[in-house]
Amino acid sequence: MSISIEKTSEQLVQKAVVACQGIAGSNSETACRTLFAEPDIMFFKSFEAVFSAVEKGLCKYGILPIENSTHGSVTGVYDLMRKHSFGIVKAVKISIAHCLLGVEGTKLSGIKEVLSHEQAIGQCSEFLKNHPDIKVTVCANTAVAARTVAESGRDDLAAICSEQCAEIYGLKTLTKNIQDAQYNCTRFICISAQPVVYDGSDKVSLICSLPHKPNALYGLLATFADYNIDGEKVNLTKIESRPIPGTDFEFVFYIDFETKLSDDKLAMLLGDLEIYTPNLEVLGIYSESSDITE
Amino acid sequence: MSISIEKTSEQLVQKAVVACQGIAGSNSETACRTLFAEPDIMFFKSFEAVFSAVEKGLCKYGILPIENSTHGSVTGVYDLMRKHSFGIVKAVKISIAHCLLGVEGTKLSGIKEVLSHEQAIGQCSEFLKNHPDIKVTVCANTAVAARTVAESGRDDLAAICSEQCAEIYGLKTLTKNIQDAQYNCTRFICISAQPVVYDGSDKVSLICSLPHKPNALYGLLATFADYNIDGEKVNLTKIESRPIPGTDFEFVFYIDFETKLSDDKLAMLLGDLEIYTPNLEVLGIYSESSDITE
Numbered sequence: 152m153s154i155s156i157e158k159t160s161e162q163l164v165q166k167a168v169v170a171c172q173g174i175a176g177s178n179s180e181t182a183c184r185t186l187f188a189e190p191d192i193m194f195f196k197s198f199e200a201v202f203s204a205v206e207k208g209l210c211k212y213g214i215l216p217i218e219n220s221t222h223g224s225v226t227g228v229y230d231l232m233r234k235h236s237f238g239i240v241k242a243v244k245i246s247i248a249h250c251l252l253g254v255e256g257t258k259l260s261g262i263k264e265v266l267s268h269e270q271a272i273g274q275c276s277e278f279l280k281n282h283p284d285i286k287v288t289v290c291a292n293t294a295v296a297a298r299t300v301a302e303s304g305r306d307d308l309a310a311i312c313s314e315q316c317a318e319i320y321g322l323k324t325l326t327k328n329i330q331d332a333q334y335n336c337t338r339f340i341c342i343s344a345q346p347v348v349y350d351g352s353d354k355v356s357l358i359c360s361l362p363h364k365p366n367a368l369y370g371l372l373a374t375f376a377d378y379n380i381d382g383e384k385v386n387l388t389k390i391e392s393r394p395i396p397g398t399d400f401e402f403v404f405y406i407d408f409e410t411k412l413s414d415d416k417l418a419m420l421l422g423d424l425e426i427y428t429p430n431l432e433v434l435g436i437y438s439e440s441s442d443i444t445e
Numbered sequence: 446m447s448i449s450i451e452k453t454s455e456q457l458v459q460k461a462v463v464a465c466q467g468i469a470g471s472n473s474e475t476a477c478r479t480l481f482a483e484p485d486i487m488f489f490k491s492f493e494a495v496f497s498a499v500e501k502g503l504c505k506y507g508i509l510p511i512e513n514s515t516h517g518s519v520t521g522v523y524d525l526m527r528k529h530s531f532g533i534v535k536a537v538k539i540s541i542a543h544c545l546l547g548v549e550g551t552k553l554s555g556i557k558e559v560l561s562h563e564q565a566i567g568q569c570s571e572f573l574k575n576h577p578d579i580k581v582t583v584c585a586n587t588a589v590a591a592r593t594v595a596e597s598g599r600d601d602l603a604a605i606c607s608e609q610c611a612e613i614y615g616l617k618t619l620t621k622n623i624q625d626a627q628y629n630c631t632r633f634i635c636i637s638a639q640p641v642v643y644d645g646s647d648k649v650s651l652i653c654s655l656p657h658k659p660n661a662l663y664g665l666l667a668t669f670a671d672y673n674i675d676g677e678k679v680n681l682t683k684i685e686s687r688p689i690p691g692t693d694f695e696f697v698f699y700i701d702f703e704t705k706l707s708d709d710k711l712a713m714l715l716g717d718l719e720i721y722t723p724n725l726e727v728l729g730i731y732s733e734s735s736d737i738t739e
Contacts, residue, residue, distance in 0.1 A: 221690040226517055289583045332691035366673055368681060369666040376663045387662060390684060396515040397626035
């Protein structure tokens with residue numbers, strides 16, 4: 152592969168059709184509205200359907216959560232990245248606060264069952280551990296949890312979701328900020344069918360597999376170090392490994408790095424990385440914004 | 446820290462009290478019986494309770510799943526490793542086949558809800574995707590799922606669990622081998638309150654955090670490469686990163702490697718690694734066995 156990087160001075164198309172997982176009130180919607188001024192949002196049931204909608208051209212962009220600061224990677228999305236064709240064009244980090252919502256008349260002490268997405272359940276593990284008698288049921292999305300509670304009319308059922316779901320689904324907030332860590336945020340990627348590198352892009356995501364031999368990962372990282380002589384040009388921000396199903400713990404690696412290299416130098420680095428990983432694939436070169444005031 | 450490695454010619458105490466998560470029929474029990482000839486098994490509700498039982502001396506050993514070849518790391522166990530004091534003394538890899546069990550009279554076509562542990566649910570994602578109308582409910586353990594189905598008497602409810610649960614809980618096997626990959630195995634660690642290095646130990650597990658600066662991980666891996674001049678002495682088998690809750694995506698790293706170094710050289714390597722990670726902790730030096738015929 153000969154790699155060349157061509158940046159475009161265009162920006163994200165603001166009035167685009169954007170695919171999000173879940174239903175109105177989901178955190179994907181919040182991420183979407185942070186990136187797009189006037190998105191035409193199409194909701195899908197699964198992460199896989201979001202990838203497919205973008206791949207097939209039904210939606211120009213798709214929004215997917217990839218990592219939470221408390222609970223870690225959204226492994227399901229990582230595993231789907233291997234199976235679909237797409238480019239990451241933007242990322243956004245948003246703060247996540249979880250509330251417990253129930254129908255009017257619900258009391259915290261009367262709750263027997265809680266619904267939510269497994270990531271949200273993981274992010275509220277301390278709260279749930281302190282309420283061991285509450286049954287925990289996983290559902291597809293935090294907003295689906297809220298809608299299910301609203302439709303049930305039950306006063307012994309509650310949803311863990313964002314507070315904005317209270318207004319959307321006519322629910323009452325029973326308690327706020329039940330996530331384990333008060334600093335709790337999730338990174339979302341924005342994908343398109345074709346890779347596009349917008350001006351200002353300074354982050355690169357790669358996927359590769361490495362041979363099962365000593366020093367393979369070291370060889371790859373040594374290449375990064377070669378381009379990093381003054382220690383500020385390349386900063387590895389994440390390595391995620393996921394098993395390849397059906398193999399004896401063989402892995403694919405997902406690598407994110409921030410870079411201040413020129414486009415030409417970056418293209419050279421990517422070319423050099425291929426020496427260690429013949430099946431290297433660039434998932435995207437993009438910038439990451441944030442809704443968090445630090 | 447000055448590190449010295451003292452191996453003992455003793456073996457795992459075969460008639461020990463061993464802590465397992467779940468109830469009879471769990472995969473932890475299978476792993477336990479692979480390692481111990483006559484274990485006196487105490488079952489606990491949560492992974493955390495297994496760590497506590499060993500830490501407090503209630504049980505001599507504890508068995509914990511850490512990684513599955515299809516679904517990846519058991520992140521909950523990784524996160525608990527940071528919070529408890531223990532030593533890994535042995536590991537074992539066992540093959541896992543998932544079945545769907547129901548009460549007598551249950552038909553596959555009549556199932557409306559399935560219970561299982563979230564790892565098992567993840568390992569059977571293709572099967573569940575092909576049955577989108579079946580509601581999926583997470584519970585603490587695959588064997589708890591089987592017991593719950595048995596107690597319910599319902600013919601529209603089924604459990605994803607090991608086939609041995611059929612006999613233990615008087616259930617019928619509706620369908621076998623529903624995991625996504627036919628090669629599907631899970632690695633378990635065996636922990637004790639104090640670190641012990643048995644003869645034949647050739648695997649090392651570390652935990653550390655790295656400074657948020659370029660080349661930090663590279664510097665650590667370069668140390669491994671320094672001890673690996675003939676390319677066969679040290680083989681990194683796993684790097685797992687987990688976010689530190691409450692921080693802006695700061696991580697702890699879990700590193701596993703296989704080593705053919707002498708004890709003295711290994712002690713020197715561990716000492717050198719500390720230069721890059723002042724908070725390095727050795728979780729254990731141990732050997733890994735397997736029930737899998739390759």
